[in-house]
Amino acid sequence: MNIDQIREKIASKGLKITPQRVAILEAIYNLNNHPTAENIADYIKISQPNIAIGTIYKVLEILVKNKIIKKVTTEADKMRYDGITEHHHHLYCIECDLIEDYFDEELNQILEQYFAKKKINGFHFKNFVVQINGTFDKC
Amino acid sequence: MNIDQIREKIASKGLKITPQRVAILEAIYNLNNHPTAENIADYIKISQPNIAIGTIYKVLEILVKNKIIKKVTTEADKMRYDGITEHHHHLYCIECDLIEDYFDEELNQILEQYFAKKKINGFHFKNFVVQINGTFDKC
DNA sequence: TTACTTAAAAAGAATTATTCTTATATAATA
DNA sequence: TATTATATAAGAATAATTCTTTTTAAGTAA
Structure with missing residues (x-):
């Protein structure tokens, strides 16, 4: 993702392109x-x-609201941010703070299918995220 | 869960039983x-x-460490706590702060089976939690 | 039961993450 | 280029959580 693509991403949501916004998104x-x-x-x-x-914080909030980035929650109480907006999951290291993206189309399909059939009482299903806990070899 | 069971739960982990700990766990x-x-x-x-x-906060930390309760993370940045330690998932309301427990043994089996087969490179799988987003009728 | 030991709680200050307020600056546009 | 709306800087304020020290009380052993 180069600078022009980042600028275009911001502009596509009708947001003003500012150096701060570009720098923050580029950082992510x-x-x-x-x-x-x-x-x-x-x-x-x-x-x-x-x-x-x-x-x-203000820019992050705006980027989240405009679905350019997503919040990632953790048990350590500081918010983290993810620049990938396509449907994916996370591998959490239970020993350190490492979080890695996990893409698995097969898993998505299994779960989408499952929740499509499944009726949860009094609840309108929208989407799901799987938090996968374990340890990384590299940690 | 009555007071004696709560006391026993605390004692079973080798922790001192104090009125504060009992009250906090009872509250949860x-x-x-x-x-x-x-x-x-x-x-x-x-x-x-x-x-x-x-x-x-100290008591909550100790209860978490001893696996008597669990942390539940949310996008609103305050930690929440869950007294249920058996494997389950959460229904998140994307409009308000409501979180409900979601038990689904069929889902657990599908996913356990899936992850048992699946090899994730450089990662030792331990367990998973599904965060199910949507809206509650009652909200 | 009583005294002892050690862990736990109280108090409140400190820290950290995040939000808010207001004046100033800048991007988009006409 | 001037205008206008929106964004940023600065820093104070707030909120959540942690830390430090002193005091208290739970569990244990005499």
């Missing part, structure tokens, strides 16, 4: 590991030395 | 809706008017 794509707001701040501080931390 | 069982630390504080303030908020 490049860091590629579900960064926290603080991780993003560190990453962009060379290109955006004067950015306010409040701006980062 | 009775509230039965994935309360926050604050919800628990409100619930127990009649029986435990002098409890320190730090104590609540």
Whole structure:
């Protein structure tokens, strides 16, 4: 994803293209590991030395609201962000903070099929995310 | 779950039984809706008017560590707690903060079978949780 | 039952993450 | 290029959680 694609992504939602927004979204794509707001701040501080931390949170909120990025929740209480919006799941390391994306079309189909048939009382199903816990060899 | 069972649950992990721990665990069982630390504080303030908020967090941490309760993560950044430790999933309301437990043995079997076969590179599978998003009729 | 030991709780300060407010700056547009 | 609306900076405020120290009480053994 290059700068022009990032700018286009922002513009496509009717949002103003600002250097801060571009830098933050670029950081999320490049860091590629579900960064926290603080991780993003560190990453962009060379290109955006004067950015306010409040701006980062504000921009993240706007990007989430416009479905350009997604929130990823963890048991450590800081929010993390994911630049991938297509349907996928996460591998969580139960020993460290590592989260990896997990794409599995077969799994998606099994579950979509399952929930299509399944009626859950008093609940309108929209979508699902599977949190897969374990340990990475590399950790 | 009565008081004696709660006391026994705490004792079975080799933990000291204290009125605060009993009250907090009782609150989680009775509230039965994935309360926050604050919800628990409100619930127990009649029986435990002098409890320190730090104590609540400390007790929750200990209960989690001893697998008596579990953390439940949400996009709203406050942690919630679940007194049910058997394998289950959660229905999340995408409009309000409601989380309901979802038990589905058929789903568990499908997924356990799936992950038993599936090899995920560089990752040791331990368990999974399905976060099911949608809306409740009652909301 | 009583005294002892150790773990737990209270208090409140400290920290961390996040949000809010207001003045200033800048992007899109006409 | 000027206009207007929106975004950003700054930093204070809030909210959630953790930490530190002192005090209290649970469990154990005499």
